[in-house]
Amino acid sequence: MSLDDRKLEVLRAIVEDYVETQEPVGSKSLVERHQLGVSPATVRNDMAVLEEEGYIRQPHTSAGRVPTDAGYRLFVDRLSRVKPLSPAERRAIERFLIGAVDLDDVVHRTVRLLAQLTRQVAVVQYPSLARSSVRHLELVPISTTRIMLVMIADTGRVEQRLVELPQPVPADDVTDLRRRVNEKLAGQKLADTPPLVQGLVDDCAPGSRATMACLASVLLETLVERSEERLALAGTANLTRGGVLDFQGTLRPVLEALEEEVILLKLIGDLEPSTTRVRIGDENQIDNLRSASVVSTGYGPGATIVGGLGVLGPTRMDYPGTIATVRAVARYVGDLLAQN
Amino acid sequence: MSLDDRKLEVLRAIVEDYVETQEPVGSKSLVERHQLGVSPATVRNDMAVLEEEGYIRQPHTSAGRVPTDAGYRLFVDRLSRVKPLSPAERRAIERFLIGAVDLDDVVHRTVRLLAQLTRQVAVVQYPSLARSSVRHLELVPISTTRIMLVMIADTGRVEQRLVELPQPVPADDVTDLRRRVNEKLAGQKLADTPPLVQGLVDDCAPGSRATMACLASVLLETLVERSEERLALAGTANLTRGGVLDFQGTLRPVLEALEEEVILLKLIGDLEPSTTRVRIGDENQIDNLRSASVVSTGYGPGATIVGGLGVLGPTRMDYPGTIATVRAVARYVGDLLAQN
DNA sequence: ACTGGCACTCTGTCGACTGGAGTGCCAACC
DNA sequence: GGTTGGCACTCCAGTCGACAGAGTGCCAGT
Numbered sequence: 001m002s003l004d005d006r007k008l009e010v011l012r013a014i015v016e017d018y019v020e021t022q023e024p025v026g027s028k029s030l031v032e033r034h035q036l037g038v039s040p041a042t043v044r045n046d047m048a049v050l051e052e053e054g055y056i057r058q059p060h061t062s063a064g065r066v067p068t069d070a071g072y073r074l075f076v077d078r079l080s081r082v083k084p085l086s087p088a089e090r091r092a093i094e095r096f097l098i099g100a101v102d103l104d105d106v107v108h109r110t111v112r113l114l115a116q117l118t119r120q121v122a123v124v125q126y127p128s129l130a131r132s133s134v135r136h137l138e139l140v141p142i143s144t145t146r147i148m149l150v151m152i153a154d155t156g157r158v159e160q161r162l163v164e165l166p167q168p169v170p171a172d173d174v175t176d177l178r179r180r181v182n183e184k185l186a187g188q189k190l191a192d193t194p195p196l197v198q199g200l201v202d203d204c205a206p207g208s209r210a211t212m213a214c215l216a217s218v219l220l221e222t223l224v225e226r227s228e229e230r231l232a233l234a235g236t237a238n239l240t241r242g243g244v245l246d247f248q249g250t251l252r253p254v255l256e257a258l259e260e261e262v263i264l265l266k267l268i269g270d271l272e273p274s275t276t277r278v279r280i281g282d283e284n285q286i287d288n289l290r291s292a293s294v295v296s297t298g299y300g301p302g303a304t305i306v307g308g309l310g311v312l313g314p315t316r317m318d319y320p321g322t323i324a325t326v327r328a329v330a331r332y333v334g335d336l337l338a339q340n
Numbered sequence: 341m342s343l344d345d346r347k348l349e350v351l352r353a354i355v356e357d358y359v360e361t362q363e364p365v366g367s368k369s370l371v372e373r374h375q376l377g378v379s380p381a382t383v384r385n386d387m388a389v390l391e392e393e394g395y396i397r398q399p400h401t402s403a404g405r406v407p408t409d410a411g412y413r414l415f416v417d418r419l420s421r422v423k424p425l426s427p428a429e430r431r432a433i434e435r436f437l438i439g440a441v442d443l444d445d446v447v448h449r450t451v452r453l454l455a456q457l458t459r460q461v462a463v464v465q466y467p468s469l470a471r472s473s474v475r476h477l478e479l480v481p482i483s484t485t486r487i488m489l490v491m492i493a494d495t496g497r498v499e500q501r502l503v504e505l506p507q508p509v510p511a512d513d514v515t516d517l518r519r520r521v522n523e524k525l526a527g528q529k530l531a532d533t534p535p536l537v538q539g540l541v542d543d544c545a546p547g548s549r550a551t552m553a554c555l556a557s558v559l560l561e562t563l564v565e566r567s568e569e570r571l572a573l574a575g576t577a578n579l580t581r582g583g584v585l586d587f588q589g590t591l592r593p594v595l596e597a598l599e600e601e602v603i604l605l606k607l608i609g610d611l612e613p614s615t616t617r618v619r620i621g622d623e624n625q626i627d628n629l630r631s632a633s634v635v636s637t638g639y640g641p642g643a644t645i646v647g648g649l650g651v652l653g654p655t656r657m658d659y660p661g662t663i664a665t666v667r668a669v670a671r672y673v674g675d676l677l678a679q680n
Numbered sequence: 681a682c683t684g685g686c687a688c689t690c691t692g693t694c695g696a697c698t699g700g701a702g703t704g705c706c707a708a709c710c
Numbered sequence: 711g712g713t714t715g716g717c718a719c720t721c722c723a724g725t726c727g728a729c730a731g732a733g734t735g736c737c738a739g740t
Binding site: 683687 | 723731
């Protein structure tokens, strides 16, 4: 049996009411709050069908209905109208992001903004090194056997690492190294660098080869292997809104999951489809987050995507509003990055 | 009336039992679990005195006693024996910190370690710029009108900032700037730099003065004014241990406080007395943390202190164990920094 | 100064009861 | 056939009283 328009309308009403009140919604209050044009009895029949199809369920007999994950999914896919941001929100975004002084600052401001606007937990990934190009590599002599390698990426990220050299290297040689490294690597996508780095070692005069090899290995480690993704998190206090009712009793598993960078990356990473992604309840594969939903999207200057951002909240979440906000913030951040 | 030895012993027993069981402790179970050598009735008399003095209280008539903040304070100051770390813990610390590859890594590992060992929320402050010296300043040309300023501190911290120049500056001039800036500032305490930076501008040839002034202002901002303290946080999930019993019902205020860097800095900063500090309940002035205790200490290479670290948990906390762990971790981190 | 005994108080729990909300079903209606 | 009003049923949440258990304070005795 397929769902006719009114049944879908009933589902929408249930989702909207439940999100707002956090209480199972019954047939009577539904017809009172929405103009469905039918009686409670009819709505009850529709509800029975919706329940049979798995979109809603009853916590117990003779309680109202609550949307299931599948119900939210249907709502998000087919029923939710885009909710445009209020001018106040737009202004908040602009005001918040203006005056950011460096990448760290941008990321921190963004994550706080996102947490504040959505009133959920926000996560922002730093621009991924894998999607960056080398803008410049700097070698700073710290002592005769130590140099600091500083990599500046076009996305604004700066990574540094200390290199212990096998033998003392005079300052002039460092200058030479720096020139050679930059000639080869500057402007290249980080993903493309490994063979080039190998080439650097091969092209090296035997005298300085040991030094270069050492440098190269740190380079590779920094740029590719450790491929350090970084992220910022904010708004964990928002998890406590709505009592302990969401998240079935304890925040524990959620807080634990939020401490694992790997998990967070899985949530907001995978940026392929460039569109906003919504993962509802079970859909994120992580056990600890069965009762949570994640709304995420990619961001970056222009049409390219360099990182992800998103928010996490209870499945009982204002999806249209959250989606709109996440998108808007991502676009603003992208514009900000483009200005560099 | 002063407290004789047995009364103190009773207080200690109460604290220890309450910390362990999280339940008000009564006179009978006290004499059963500890060798006090007196009867419950006697203990009750002692308890009455302790209560009158404000060290313990009854949640309600005919419940057992619970330590007050003052009780914990007395316990920490006079009653707790140092609890040496187990060899397993020592090994854990070493294993955890070994192989840290840069400062970020050290800080992150430390904060996780601390959270894990104490099973509380851990906070680690990055080495404070105010207590660092300039090791090297690097100027990296990004375009003709933009250079990136990279400051490397002796504590391992690296700060970078983009400088927008008022006019194009050729590469040679940048080299010259770099030399001049380093000659003047390298090796100086950051706190001492402001007059030196001013001197740099004054000594400048009129031709490059505008550029230098611009650089100087960013320098000052980066090094001193913004005086960016950074921190790392871990273990928030530990707040949920012991149900919602600690923290009087909601984690909300605690989580909120933990999001404020300023508050965290207040908690673990103020490193003057170089000894471990314990702030119990009301003693940290922050309203949101009335039901929390903080154990913090400074760390740094050798005897100097460059930053703070600590843990936060319910007032009902294993103080001796926590204090020992915090101290040990701080010492290990200090040693690690000294090796650089 | 300590102890045993005793009466008292308060909590937490259990069962019983009740009012309310919501449903499912059915017969009637358009 | 879809819709509706009516009705019996179920289940939850809250209230009440009773009760066991734990703990105290006090007092008289050692």
